[in-house]
Amino acid sequence: xxxxxxxVATALDEVLKEAVGESDEFKRRFRQLIENTSNGNxxxxxxxxxxxxxxVPDELDE
Amino acid sequence: xxxxxxxxxxxxxxxxxxxxxxDLGSEPARWTLxxxxxxxxxxxxMTLFRAAFSHEAWTPERVRSxxxxxxxxxxxxxxxxxxxxxxxxxxxxxDYIAGTCVYWTTRSELSGGGLxxxxxxxxxxRRLMTSEFVRLFVFDGELAKEIRTVGKDRAAAAIKTLYKIxxxxxxxxxxxxxxxxxxxxxxxxxxxxxxxxxSRWKNAVSQCKATRTRLASEALTLERERTEQENRKIxxxxxxxxxxxxxxxxxxxxxxxxxxxxxxxxxxxxTSVQALSAFRTPAKLGxxxxxxxxxxxxxxxxxxxxxxxxxxxxxxxxxxQRCVCGREISDVxxxxxxxxxxxxxxxxxxxxxxxxxxxxxxxxxxxATFGDLVEALKGHLRLLSTNSRALDQVELDLIEAGDTEVxxxxxxxxxxxxxLPILYSKLEKINTREPTxxxxxxxxxxxxxxxxxxxxxxxxxKLATATNTRNFTHxxxxxxxxxxxxxxxxxxxxxxxxxxxxxxxxxKLAPSESLQVSKIGGALELASSGLVxxxxxxxxxxxxxxxxxxxxxxxxxxxxxxFIVDSPAVSLDTEVRREVGELIPELFGQMIMFVISSExxxxxxxxxxxxxxxxxxxxxxxxxxxxxxxxxxxxxxFHSAESLT
Numbered sequence: 001x002x003x004x005x006x007x008v009a010t011a012l013d014e015v016l017k018e019a020v021g022e023s024d025e026f027k028r029r030f031r032q033l034i035e036n037t038s039n040g041n042x043x044x045x046x047x048x049x050x051x052x053x054x055x056v057p058d059e060l061d062e
Numbered sequence: 063x064x065x066x067x068x069x070x071x072x073x074x075x076x077x078x079x080x081x082x083x084x085d086l087g088s089e090p091a092r093w094t095l096x097x098x099x100x101x102x103x104x105x106x107x108m109t110l111f112r113a114a115f116s117h118e119a120w121t122p123e124r125v126r127s128x129x130x131x132x133x134x135x136x137x138x139x140x141x142x143x144x145x146x147x148x149x150x151x152x153x154x155x156x157d158y159i160a161g162t163c164v165y166w167t168t169r170s171e172l173s174g175g176g177l178x179x180x181x182x183x184x185x186x187x188r189r190l191m192t193s194e195f196v197r198l199f200v201f202d203g204e205l206a207k208e209i210r211t212v213g214k215d216r217a218a219a220a221i222k223t224l225y226k227i228x229x230x231x232x233x234x235x236x237x238x239x240x241x242x243x244x245x246x247x248x249x250x251x252x253x254x255x256x257x258x259x260x261s262r263w264k265n266a267v268s269q270c271k272a273t274r275t276r277l278a279s280e281a282l283t284l285e286r287e288r289t290e291q292e293n294r295k296i297x298x299x300x301x302x303x304x305x306x307x308x309x310x311x312x313x314x315x316x317x318x319x320x321x322x323x324x325x326x327x328x329x330x331x332x333t334s335v336q337a338l339s340a341f342r343t344p345a346k347l348g349x350x351x352x353x354x355x356x357x358x359x360x361x362x363x364x365x366x367x368x369x370x371x372x373x374x375x376x377x378x379x380x381x382x383q384r385c386v387c388g389r390e391i392s393d394v395x396x397x398x399x400x401x402x403x404x405x406x407x408x409x410x411x412x413x414x415x416x417x418x419x420x421x422x423x424x425x426x427x428x429x430a431t432f433g434d435l436v437e438a439l440k441g442h443l444r445l446l447s448t449n450s451r452a453l454d455q456v457e458l459d460l461i462e463a464g465d466t467e468v469x470x471x472x473x474x475x476x477x478x479x480x481x482l483p484i485l486y487s488k489l490e491k492i493n494t495r496e497p498t499x500x501x502x503x504x505x506x507x508x509x510x511x512x513x514x515x516x517x518x519x520x521x522x523x524k525l526a527t528a529t530n531t532r533n534f535t536h537x538x539x540x541x542x543x544x545x546x547x548x549x550x551x552x553x554x555x556x557x558x559x560x561x562x563x564x565x566x567x568x569x570k571l572a573p574s575e576s577l578q579v580s581k582i583g584g585a586l587e588l589a590s591s592g593l594v595x596x597x598x599x600x601x602x603x604x605x606x607x608x609x610x611x612x613x614x615x616x617x618x619x620x621x622x623x624x625f626i627v628d629s630p631a632v633s634l635d636t637e638v639r640r641e642v643g644e645l646i647p648e649l650f651g652q653m654i655m656f657v658i659s660s661e662x663x664x665x666x667x668x669x670x671x672x673x674x675x676x677x678x679x680x681x682x683x684x685x686x687x688x689x690x691x692x693x694x695x696x697x698x699x700f701h702s703a704e705s706l707t
Contacts, residue, residue, distance in 0.1 A: 007552065007555035007556050008555070008556070010555060011548055011555050012548055012552075014551055015547045015551060016544075030544065033233075034233075034548065037229050037230060037232075037233045038229060038230075040185070040189075042233065044236070044240060047233070047236055047237060050541065051237065051240070051534065051538045051541050052537060053537075054538075054540050054541050055537075055540075056533045057536075
């Protein structure tokens, strides 16, 4: 059986795998954000930086 | 994070706990069995532990219910904890008269380590210790029933808290807050929905750009026309001048008039400068104005203004030991003097006013100065007009002599002279950057290029803000959805993990009873079987399920918590007790078990062969006084009423 920590890591892998439109940089920073959140080490600017890396669909500008 | 209980003590608490100290030492035994007969304060102790760990609020009635007797005015419960090997002491100080409970903390990590008011555990632990969560490890027998009751969210909530999934929920909420903040920031741009706001400003920008293109094209056409007209004017004037040179007498007249014109222009310029200079000296404008200025100077003089004492005087005075009147200047007087010093003018202000007063009093002027200059200017302008007419006459003489070409040129020049001011005016209206001129000419962003550009810049900024907000909202919502998915998947994985581990333990605890957890939803759901219908689960089975669940839940947690339990096996039959007694001890780093003597058989005796066990016995003697016994011998030999039942 997997450890509890592995359960969360597996869930994170699956979620990021499904996020097909997102860049590798976003995925890397999102993973970091989740890790920092678990350590209680997150400030608003970190969150905003990750949000800004998320993709914006082209159709929004049409 | 490793949390251990090192001991606790009571003062003025009911149930024979008036003055007892339990010291488990700096390296407490892994298992502590405390035998206390019913009525000696087990339930009270559990209540106090739960309050201490979760910073519970107390009502006056609850506080007073702890009172040892009517004479007791105050009470205390103190728990000593080791948190990652750092010492913390939590105190609950009860005031039975006021009905209050105040929390105090001692932290060894702080220099001095004195008592501080408040519940000051490390922030990571504060987040964890909700009253619901604390009930899991300061174990409440009632929880065993509730933990598998449909509708209670305790099992899922415990997993969320313990494995920090709730921190992800907080992150989700934080993102929603950031979206709101961004939208509030941009609310001045648009109150419409984000996409509508973007569309609106996009249209405004397009419109401004179209207007700017149109105005630039209009300006270009006007510029071209102006240049053509100006060039044509120069050309025609040159032609007329050439024609004049063909007649010697006209040339002489023309040259003389031109020379005179040059002289007149110079005189007009000089006189204008002098008149403007005189105009800037009010005393020279007229007799009445001069009289009024003298009167103002006289009044200032009469009123002895400005006052001669300056604010600097008071500032210097405030620094002195004594006032000019001889009295001592203390801090109070000093403050008052400094506050009032600002009521007086500063030295430099006084100097300016004095200079003005002198100027007012002594200003002298020949009241004819400005008038004479104006008259002279009028004379020059009249002469200029005459000169223009004379020059014009030179050309008219040519026409009168039959020169039709000159007449035609002059007519064309007259037309150009009429057209050019209109062109200049139109160009000024379209190009001017001067706000005053823009106002006078009635310019707007659809008629003036600089105003159009300013409007375009404003609309582009608004569009950028609206776009930024819309994009941010979209990005944050997408990121939130990812976190939502992560929470759901993590919880599913964790629930399943805990469920499988729980079932593995249940097989050991109750091998003959087919007890299995089928699902951890909000609560624990048991697999339906002939033996275990929902309503048919016995108290002992509930306890077995609860222990299996709790130990599975806590096993991999990032927090090592003490497990404090009251009567851990009282409702189990002897066989299950033995299983629980064999299984549970391995699952916790520290266990504190309050037992009654009847639990020794099957449960407590499972510990007798183990090392690292501490045995304590607390009872009331025949005189009603609380006594304590330390060691296995006292523990085993103690007999009380309930053991006989």
